[in-house]
Amino acid sequence: MVDLTLSEEQLALQRTARDFARSEIAPLVSDRKSGAAPADLDKRTLGVFRRGVALGFTRLMIPEQYGGLGGSCMDHVIIAEELAMGDISVAADLFNLATTMPQLFLTAGDEALAARWLSHLAGDGGYILAGCLSEPNIAGSELFCPDPDPKFGIRTHAQRDGDHYIINGNKSAFITNAGVADYYFVMARTDLNQALRESISIFLVPRDTPGLHIGKRTELIGWHLSRHAEVTLENLRVPAANRLGAEGAGGAIFAQAPAMAVGLAACFVGLARSAYEYALAYAQERRSCGKALIEHQAVALKLADMAVDLQAARLMVWDAALASDSDPVTACTTKGPAAKTIAVDTAIRNAQRATEILGAYGVTAEYSTGDMLNDAWVGYACDFTRDMLRLSIVPFLAPQN
Ligand SMILES: Cc1cc2nc3c(=O)[nH]c(=O)nc-3n(C[C@H](O)[C@H](O)[C@H](O)COP(=O)(O)OP(=O)(O)OC[C@H]3O[C@@H](n4cnc5c(N)ncnc54)[C@H](O)[C@@H]3O)c2cc1C
Known part of the structure; x- marks a missing residue:
């Protein structure tokens, strides 16, 4: 049990x-x-x-x-x-x-x-980390393209040079923490003539490495306290000792590390809960026709739906987190993508319902519901789109007993 x-x-x-x-x-x-x-x-x-x-x-x-x-x-x-x-x-x-x-x-x-x-x-400094995966000239969704044709996938190239690699390439305008990160996990291909899945490696690059250039900050519709920017890698010289795992093992390493995606899903549960608690407090306070809004059944049902969906999303995230600890491959292939999908959907729906419950105030800049909606929508695209996550589950569809 x-x-x-x-x-x-x-x-x-x-x-x-x-x-x-x-x-x-x-x-x-x-x-x-x-x-x-x-x-x-x-x-x-x-x-x-x-x-x-x-x-x-x-x-x-x-x-x-x-x-x-x-x-x-x-x-x-x-x-x-x-x-x-x-x-x-x-x-x-x-x-x-x-x-x-x-x-x-x-x-x-x-x-x-x-x-x-x-x-x-783990030291006392506490480090800000960034992952440089997606690139500006190809669809972000092509990142782990299963097609074995080498022409698909990221183009950043890591050329072996003795006990170093020389890395060249461009990373998309969405690299989280670009400009503030202490370390960048850079995904590059060591052989552009080999299938993507077999040629990806991950390199750890300290922030002050010559050749690491940070572009202009990208403004998003939400997530206003975060930083995203394009990253250019120009003759970046990285010790081979900073390569994670064997050459070409980058995809396999990611495929066994579900905590990033599951943790992100938990963040969307937090957002869904914020929207629910914000609307609940408002509905208990504001009155219409002699009663608090929550005493009107139409409003109460919306709040009940918010609470139900929130609990369902949290359980999916906890299930994925438990799998992450015991069966990381299942967490990566199905439970993690499912958890993020439901958590983002719930955040979007709860932000929408909260906006409705606040009436006209819900669409003012002064109240938080507009920010919640925008924050929730960011989830559609960050760390793979909603469609790509669902498509990634398709190969594992089977009867569930
Ligand atoms: C807030 C935020 C933070 C991010 N942080 C990082 C980061 O730290 N590091 C990093 O490397 N990247 C980061 N990204 C980039 C993110 O991973 C990509 O935005 C995401 O993978 C989608 O890529 P794209 O925007 O190029 O969309 P595209 O791939 O161009 O997709 C556009 C549309 O087409 C659909 N589509 C595309 N290809 C297919 C297909 N093969 N089959 C079916 N439908 C398809 C998509 O679902 C989507 O609806 C971040 C993005 C955001 C928004």
Whole structure:
């Protein structure tokens, strides 16, 4: 039997993350809405990240033997949901990536590499991480194209040069944390004449490496506290020792590291919950025809639907998180994509319902529902589109007994 009761430790983690979201992250959002200077906000956002690091959030999933806390993906999704209640962009881009990307070192299966980098990443500094995968001149969805024709897929090239690689290529305008990251996980092909799946490798590139250029910041419709920009790699010289796993193993390494996607899904559960709690508070306060809005059945049913969908999405995310800890391949192939799909759908639907419940105020800039809608829509495209996620599940469709 599956027991979904949270342990005392998990409840304590949840409280810590909830308090942190309220006291540290939420004020950034209200200050942005009141017109705080973007540069000042950027600086304060990084300060908030550092304080979260000090609380141990980003060391959570690093095994104890490397100086981490040895927590599970399940522990992480509990935190991620709470942090996203403060702001989804801070939760997803800063904390989720920093907490889950180190998993790539574990799936790379190289003990010396894991010991070296995980001990470093678990250190007190707390590092901001970025993944440079998608490229500007091909569809982002082509990233893991199954077609064996070498002409498909990313074009960034890593040429072996003694005990180094020389990397050249362009990464899309959506590289999260470009410009603020301490380390970039760069995906490149070591042989452009080989099928994509067999030629991808991942390299860890420190921020000050010559040849790493950051482009203009990309403004999104939501996720206003995050940073995205194009990254150009020009004769970037990277030690071969910074390659994760064997040459060409990049795709396989990703295919066993589900925590990033599952953690992201948890962030959308947090957003769906924010929309629900925001609308609930409004409906309890505002009155129509002598009654609170919630006493009108049409409004109450919308709130009930929000609560039901939220609970369903959270259970899917927890199921994926449990699989991530016990059966990472299933978590990567089906449970993770399913969890992100339902979590984003729920965030979009709940933001929409909250906007309706607030009536005219729902469409003002002063209230938060418009921001919630925009934040939720970002989920359609980040970390693979909704359609691509569902298509990725198709090969695994089978009767479920
Ligand atoms: C907020 C945000 C953060 C991001 N962060 C990063 C990051 O840190 N690192 C990184 O590398 N990338 C990042 N991305 C890029 C992201 O991975 C891509 O945007 C995503 O994969 C979609 O690619 P695209 O935008 O080029 O859309 P396209 O691939 O051009 O897709 C356009 C439309 O066509 C559909 N489509 C495309 N191909 C197919 C197909 N073969 N079959 C069926 N339908 C198809 C899609 O579903 C979509 O509806 C980020 C994006 C966003 C929005």
